[in-house]
Amino acid sequence: MTLLRVETLSKQFGGIAAVDGLSFAVEAGTIHSIIGPNGAGKTTVLNLVTGVYAPSRGAVYLDGAMVSGKPPYELAACGLSRTFQNLQIYTSMTALENVMVGRHLRLDRRLLPSLLRFPGVVRRDEAARDRCIELMEFVGCGRYVDADAASLPYGALKRLEIARALATEPKLLLLDEPAAGLNATESREVDAVIKKIAAQGITVILVEHDMKMVMGISDRILVLNHGRKLTEGAPDEIAAHPDVIAAYLGAAA
Amino acid sequence: MTSTFLQFLFSGLTLGAIYALAGLGFSIIYNASHVINFAQGEFLMIGAMATVSLVGLGLPLELAIPLAVAIAAAVGVALARFAVVPAGDASVVTVIIITIGASILLRGVAQVVWDKEFHALPAFSGTVPISVLGATMLPQSLWVMGVSLAAILALGWFFGRTMAGKAMLAVSYSRLGAQLVGVPIRRVLLTSFALSAGLGAIGGIVVAPITFTSYEAGVMLGLKGFSAAVLGGLGNGLGAVLGGLVVGIAEAMSAGYLSSAYKDATAFVIILVVLFFLPNGLLGHKGSERV
Amino acid sequence: MTSDVHASAAPARRGGLARALLRPRTGGLGLLALVIALLPLALPNAYAYDVAINAGLNAIVCVGLNLLIGYAGQISLGHAAFFGLGAYASGILTTRYGWPAPGALAAGAVLVGVLAFAVARPVLRLKGHYLAMATLGLGVIISIVLNTESWITGGPDGLMLDDLTVLGWTLAGDHTWYGIVGVTLLLTVWLALNLIDSPVGRALRALHGTEIGAQVVGVDTAHYKVLAFVVSAVIAAVAGSLFAHYAGMITPGKAGFMKSVELVTMVVFGGMASTFGAIVGAVSLTVLPQLLVAFEDYESIVLGLIMIGTMVFMRRGLFVTLLDLAKSWRRS
Numbered sequence: 083m084t085l086l087r088v089e090t091l092s093k094q095f096g097g098i099a100a101v102d103g104l105s106f107a108v109e110a111g112t113i114h115s116i117i118g119p120n121g122a123g124k125t126t127v128l129n130l131v132t133g134v135y136a137p138s139r140g141a142v143y144l145d146g147a148m149v150s151g152k153p154p155y156e157l158a159a160c161g162l163s164r165t166f167q168n169l170q171i172y173t174s175m176t177a178l179e180n181v182m183v184g185r186h187l188r189l190d191r192r193l194l195p196s197l198l199r200f201p202g203v204v205r206r207d208e209a210a211r212d213r214c215i216e217l218m219e220f221v222g223c224g225r226y227v228d229a230d231a232a233s234l235p236y237g238a239l240k241r242l243e244i245a246r247a248l249a250t251e252p253k254l255l256l257l258d259e260p261a262a263g264l265n266a267t268e269s270r271e272v273d274a275v276i277k278k279i280a281a282q283g284i285t286v287i288l289v290e291h292d293m294k295m296v297m298g299i300s301d302r303i304l305v306l307n308h309g310r311k312l313t314e315g316a317p318d319e320i321a322a323h324p325d326v327i328a329a330y331l332g333a334a335a
Numbered sequence: 336m337t338s339t340f341l342q343f344l345f346s347g348l349t350l351g352a353i354y355a356l357a358g359l360g361f362s363i364i365y366n367a368s369h370v371i372n373f374a375q376g377e378f379l380m381i382g383a384m385a386t387v388s389l390v391g392l393g394l395p396l397e398l399a400i401p402l403a404v405a406i407a408a409a410v411g412v413a414l415a416r417f418a419v420v421p422a423g424d425a426s427v428v429t430v431i432i433i434t435i436g437a438s439i440l441l442r443g444v445a446q447v448v449w450d451k452e453f454h455a456l457p458a459f460s461g462t463v464p465i466s467v468l469g470a471t472m473l474p475q476s477l478w479v480m481g482v483s484l485a486a487i488l489a490l491g492w493f494f495g496r497t498m499a500g501k502a503m504l505a506v507s508y509s510r511l512g513a514q515l516v517g518v519p520i521r522r523v524l525l526t527s528f529a530l531s532a533g534l535g536a537i538g539g540i541v542v543a544p545i546t547f548t549s550y551e552a553g554v555m556l557g558l559k560g561f562s563a564a565v566l567g568g569l570g571n572g573l574g575a576v577l578g579g580l581v582v583g584i585a586e587a588m589s590a591g592y593l594s595s596a597y598k599d600a601t602a603f604v605i606i607l608v609v610l611f612f613l614p615n616g617l618l619g620h621k622g623s624e625r626v
Numbered sequence: 627m628t629s630d631v632h633a634s635a636a637p638a639r640r641g642g643l644a645r646a647l648l649r650p651r652t653g654g655l656g657l658l659a660l661v662i663a664l665l666p667l668a669l670p671n672a673y674a675y676d677v678a679i680n681a682g683l684n685a686i687v688c689v690g691l692n693l694l695i696g697y698a699g700q701i702s703l704g705h706a707a708f709f710g711l712g713a714y715a716s717g718i719l720t721t722r723y724g725w726p727a728p729g730a731l732a733a734g735a736v737l738v739g740v741l742a743f744a745v746a747r748p749v750l751r752l753k754g755h756y757l758a759m760a761t762l763g764l765g766v767i768i769s770i771v772l773n774t775e776s777w778i779t780g781g782p783d784g785l786m787l788d789d790l791t792v793l794g795w796t797l798a799g800d801h802t803w804y805g806i807v808g809v810t811l812l813l814t815v816w817l818a819l820n821l822i823d824s825p826v827g828r829a830l831r832a833l834h835g836t837e838i839g840a841q842v843v844g845v846d847t848a849h850y851k852v853l854a855f856v857v858s859a860v861i862a863a864v865a866g867s868l869f870a871h872y873a874g875m876i877t878p879g880k881a882g883f884m885k886s887v888e889l890v891t892m893v894v895f896g897g898m899a900s901t902f903g904a905i906v907g908a909v910s911l912t913v914l915p916q917l918l919v920a921f922e923d924y925e926s927i928v929l930g931l932i933m934i935g936t937m938v939f940m941r942r943g944l945f946v947t948l949l950d951l952a953k954s955w956r957r958s
């Protein structure tokens with residue numbers, strides 16, 4: 083079953099077409115990776131899918147319904163959640179509170195009950211707290227529960243964003259370079275976390291430069307270059323594809 | 336009919352020229368440091384009050400004015416050096432409090448150095464009204480418009496043609512980039528305060544024969560200048576001039592045709608309406624947040 | 627530090643009297659109640675009571691304003707206008723239309739709430755200096771209206787009010803007013819602390835950190851900014867109503883730009899994003915000018931220097947800086 087469908091999606095920034103007529107589909111329950119050289123448009127695709135940017139042309143469909151043009155907070159309610167390449171952490175809150183914001187849509191958000199601290203609000207907050215501690219342990223930053231988010235090391239913040247995204251209980255999780263800046267051991271740990279997430283039935287779109295990770299865990303890989311689809315296929319097809327090798331070597335040279 | 340309109344237009348242009356100078360002062364500092372200097376109005380006040388005092392001491396106007404402008408510029412540099420530079424990269428609110436604190440401080444100093452009275456400066460070339468197309472106009476208004484225009488043109492030349500001016504513009508485009516090519520960021524900041532303080536002082540001085548001055552005269556002038564700068568789009572010099580003229584003319588028209596009690600509200604009504612449709616001002620460019 | 631009994635076990639996290647006393651909502655509120663209850667012992671005369679009551683009223687406004695500025699990260703340079711509108715609503719409705727005081731207070735709060743809600747969406751779309759300009763403009767316009775429409779507001783001379791009468795009881799005198807303001811302050815602090823530690827409060831703090839980051843987990847950031855704006859405006863209106871009855875008069879200056887600046891300065895001076903910091907800021911900056919009266923002409927100079935000095939040397943505010951110092955001292 084197709085969970086996400088992107089049709090002739092384009093995004094212009096001034097004169098540059100960051101994404102240019104891109105179409106692809108993501109099957110439910112899979113790990114779908116997007117790779118490509120720097121500036122290929124990977125982050126822009128995530129921004130378009132999650133509503134951070136409105137597309138210049140084209141459309142995004144989630145479960146068959148058109149969702150492009152909706153703001154991010156409505157898409158979150160539709161079951162989309164994501165992490166950021168350059169972290170978006172709430173720096174004046176504790177690590178646990180960061181994750182608890184991820185529960186936002188599942189808590190009592192009315193003003194009056196919050197102001198008067200109704201027992202229902204407190205009870206659901208307590209439950210959310212326990213659930214979020216579990217999530218932090220699940221992604222491997224459990225020891226920072228009470229710490230101020232601003233004091234966490236980089237690697238822990240990357241995991242914290244994953245925990246926060248999971249706290250929304252998404253259908254589709256979009257990860258933007260979760261392993262960037264991590265050492266080899268940490269990368270393997272994040273690798274394992276993503277596999278566990280997928281095993282729970284959450285569909286994952288993964289943007290990553292770490293080829294070992296991408297080749298190891300992806301069901302399907304989309305290769306972008308200059309905002310366009312270079313090719314798409316299973317990991318072994320991609321690894322052997324001459325254009326991919328050329329694009330990467332070309333970009334490296 | 337047309338003569339009353341012309342009359343209002345003249346007084347609007349006179350006011351607008353002053354607001355434009357004040358607005359330019361905001362923009363110059365904003366470009367160099369991303370600081371909104373709420374003490375900008377006090378530079379206008381200091382210029383006018385200092386000139387009044389110096390003339391009172393027996394100095395001729397030709398000497399008193401440059402001296403007063405220099406005093407204001409020195410105050411500007413001191414403000415930058417002792418209040419803005421030490422704040423470093425503090426948040427917007429923090430810096431706003433600092434410059435508001437500076438404006439209160441400067442008003443307090445003015446109260447002690449001078450007094451709480453209103454003062455007038457003699458008009459530069461008499462008070463015999465000139466009649467233009469049926470409307471009358473004070474010679475001092477011509478001074479205001481002429482001097483403002485000259486100051487604006489001089490600024491244009493400074494930023495467009497001189498190395499120092501270009502360096503300051505470079506900082507406004509990219510602080511880091513300017514730093515990398517060796518622009519002395521700190522000196523640019525101090526210069527920008529000196530420049531906008533001097534500019535403000537000039538505005539305050541030329542308008543003082545028309546509006547009188549007192550230690551509190553800078554408050555509204557400053558706020559109107561801020562409106563002019565925001566209206567045009569912060570950091571946009573041409574925008575500030577345009578914004579100043581729009582605010583000045585609208586104020587004179589509403590005072591003339593609607594109600595003089597509400598003339599001070601005009602600038603703020605315009606600003607709210609414009610920001611409602613153009614959140615970055617008339618000539619401001621919108622940047623998309625990058626994540 | 628890490629080996630404390632309450633390190634990570636969940637049951638211990640919830641229990642523990644010591645822990646509860648350290649929490650703002652229990653310990654902080656208790657301490658504040660204690661201070662408010664004991665302070666009269668140290669107030670020598672009517673003048674001291676007057677200062678304390680004014681400090682309390684300012685503190686109420688600042689606790690509310692801090693929700694907007696400190697927690698949601700949105701500046702307002704126009705909140706005195708809401709304070710003033712609340713005061714004028716009480717004044718006008720009770721003296722000109724014979725409304726009972728509580729009804730007038732409620733009407734003022736509702737009116738300000740509706741007004742704040744109406745302007746909040748377009749205004750809070752703006753960021754940084756543009757937001758500062760818009761809120762400033764809004765405040766100036768309102769204060770000019772209050773100054774000009776003298777047929778109903780009394781113009782620059784202001785408006786006189788009768789004593790506060792509730793259900794036939796006339797509330798007057800320093801001690802009564804001290805009690806009213808003290809209880810209102812405690813209530814406001816309790817509400818604010820509740821809000822901060824709720825899903826709504828977390829949404830506010832999150833959007834302060836990063837709006838995009840808050841939106842992608844489902845926070846409608848525009849909605850919550852509006853909410854913080856309206857809540858803080860209504861709190862200011864209530865404090866304004868109380869002030870008008872207490873002082874027996876209201877003038878347009880109380881709604882003006884300088885009063886707005888004073889309120890923001892109090893919040894920032896005490897320490898942004900700290901409810902007790904806002905109180906410390908409000909009290910310090912209410913008491914300080916009274917002490918400076920001795921300096922007469924130098925009052926503005928000293929005030930200006932203090933504003934600059936605090937922001938340069940204690941960027942996070944007096945209370946928060948001291949609290950951090952205390953924490954690091956305890957740790958070592």
Ligand SMILES: Nc1ncnc2c1ncn2[C@@H]1O[C@H](COP(=O)(O)OP(=O)(O)OP(=O)(O)O)[C@@H](O)[C@H]1O
Nearest residue numbers: 095100119120121122123124125126127623624625
């Ligand atoms: N907000 C923006 N404004 C202007 N240009 C942008 C913006 N966002 C992205 N771009 C441009 O669009 C192009 C694609 O950028 P994008 O960030 O999507 O690349 P990417 O594949 O994620 O690269 P990387 O691997 O370095 O993260 C680049 O040329 C970039 O400069």
Ligand SMILES: [Mg+2]
Nearest residue numbers: 124125126167
């Ligand atoms: Mg990217």
